[in-house]
Amino acid sequence: MDQKTESSSGGKPLFMRDLIPEAQEILGGTVRSLRETLMSGVINWGFEVIKHLAIFNGAGLAGATAIAQASGSSAGAHAIALQSAHLFVVGLAIALITMVTIYFTGIGYLRYFIDRSTAMLLNTLPITGINPPTVFWVSVGVNWCLAAASIVTFFAGALKIIAVA
Numbered sequence: 256m257d258q259k260t261e262s263s264s265g266g267k268p269l270f271m272r273d274l275i276p277e278a279q280e281i282l283g284g285t286v287r288s289l290r291e292t293l294m295s296g297v298i299n300w301g302f303e304v305i306k307h308l309a310i311f312n313g314a315g316l317a318g319a320t321a322i323a324q325a326s327g328s329s330a331g332a333h334a335i336a337l338q339s340a341h342l343f344v345v346g347l348a349i350a351l352i353t354m355v356t357i358y359f360t361g362i363g364y365l366r367y368f369i370d371r372s373t374a375m376l377l378n379t380l381p382i383t384g385i386n387p388p389t390v391f392w393v394s395v396g397v398n399w400c401l402a403a404a405s406i407v408t409f410f411a412g413a414l415k416i417i418a419v420a
Contacts, residue, residue, distance in 0.1 A: 268381035282382070286372045293368060297361030305354040308405045312346035315412045319343055322419055332419045339419075342412030346405045353401040360394040367391070 271279050323336035364387065374380035 269383070270378045270381055271376060272378045283376055286376060286385075290365075290369060290372065293365050297358075297365055301354060301357035301361060304357065304402055305350055308350035308353065308402065308409075309347060311409045312343045312350060312405065312412075315409055315416070316340055316343035316347065319412060319416055322416060326419070335415050335419045339412040339415035342408045342415065346408035346412065349401055349405040349408060353398060353405060356394070356401060357398050360391070360398055363394070364391050 271282065274282065319336050319340035323333050323340065326332035326336060367388070368385065371380060371385040375382055375385050
């Protein structure tokens with residue numbers, strides 16, 4: 256196994272059956288509650304992040320195109336406003352990619368957690384077997400980097416608009 260599955264008390268893996276009945280009941284209830292929380296959290300977190308990234312970049316895009324239209328004959332202001340509009344479009348595209356990666360990361364981990372926790376509750380997997388795998392943490396890092404990239408493009412576009420205004 257690639258994960259540490261031994262108990263700290265003697266080198267033997269710790270299974271649910273090794274716990275006293277009260278602890279089994281508490282741990283089982285906690286795991287079931289965590290499943291429900293993870294499911295709603297996975298869906299809500301991804302949509303909330305994307306909603307805000309899309310709103311910010313969409314508002315920036317609207318502002319940039321309005322400034323480009325209002326700049327009239329000023330070719331320099333028009334060009335800068337269009338450059339910022341391009342940045343906001345890139346920010347929107349990154350937000351969409353982020354939504355997809357958050358969805359797949361969340362659903363993938365949720366499936367992993369349900370499979371592993373069921374095995375743990377059925378005493379076929381040690382308690383420590385439900386720890387998240389390394390690939391999960393890498394995926395979370397990728398999600399945060401993508402969200403940060405969308406935020407950075409928003410600020411880059413906003414700074415260009417400020418230069419025009």
